Amino acid sequence: xxxxxxxxxxxxxxxxxxxxxxxxxxxxxxxxxxxxxxxxxxxxxxxxxxxxxxxxxxxxxxxxxxxxxxxxxxxxxxxxxxxxxxxxxxxxxxxxxxxxxxxxxxxxxxxxxxxxxxxxxxxxxxxxxxxxxxxxxxxxxxxxx
Numbered sequence: 001x002x003x004x005x006x007x008x009x010x011x012x013x014x015x016x017x018x019x020x021x022x023x024x025x026x027x028x029x030x031x032x033x034x035x036x037x038x039x040x041x042x043x044x045x046x047x048x049x050x051x052x053x054x055x056x057x058x059x060x061x062x063x064x065x066x067x068x069x070x071x072x073x074x075x076x077x078x079x080x081x082x083x084x085x086x087x088x089x090x091x092x093x094x095x096x097x098x099x100x101x102x103x104x105x106x107x108x109x110x111x112x113x114x115x116x117x118x119x120x121x122x123x124x125x126x127x128x129x130x131x132x133x134x135x136x137x138x139x140x141x142x143x144x145x
Contacts, residue, residue, distance in 0.1 A: 002019070002020045003018065003019040003020070004017075005017060005018070008027070008029040009027075009063075009067060009068070009072070011029060011034070013029055013030070013031020014031075015030040016028070016029040017029070027072070028075065030135055032134060033075050033131075033134030033137075034072040034075065036068075036070045036071060036073065038070065040072075040073075042064060057090070057095060058074055058087060061073065061087065079141065079142075079143065080102060080118075081102055082101070082102050082143065082145075083100055083102045083125075083140070084100050084102070084121050085134070085137045085138055085141060085143075095131075096128040096130060096131070097128065097129040097131070097133065098126055098129075099140040100125050101140075102119040102120065102121055103119060103120060104119055105117060105120050
């Protein structure tokens, strides 16, 4: 397995983490927040199946890398005890990164959640970040701690 920082094909940031695991490639860019992997190749059943479950805004924001022929999509970062970062918007020209903090589930709420779940996302804590401020959104939820 080989991993390295590389230039992101979408945003040209040098903060794109690339892992090559015996021909299966994964890209995750900390600069723009988009990711892809070898299963996201254009015109494949795997890509079609993946897109079936995506929100429309994620599909619309998808970026095709001409070199690898893979499609990059915005990431969703969900750390159950810290928070979540996701795309919030209505179109490709009107979206931002959203970050929300996780809070502990109270004793009164526990019956509403799965048995072992201890935290929930608190939408009252939502903060929005511009497209190129993905790392700031991650910092807000404590991703780097």
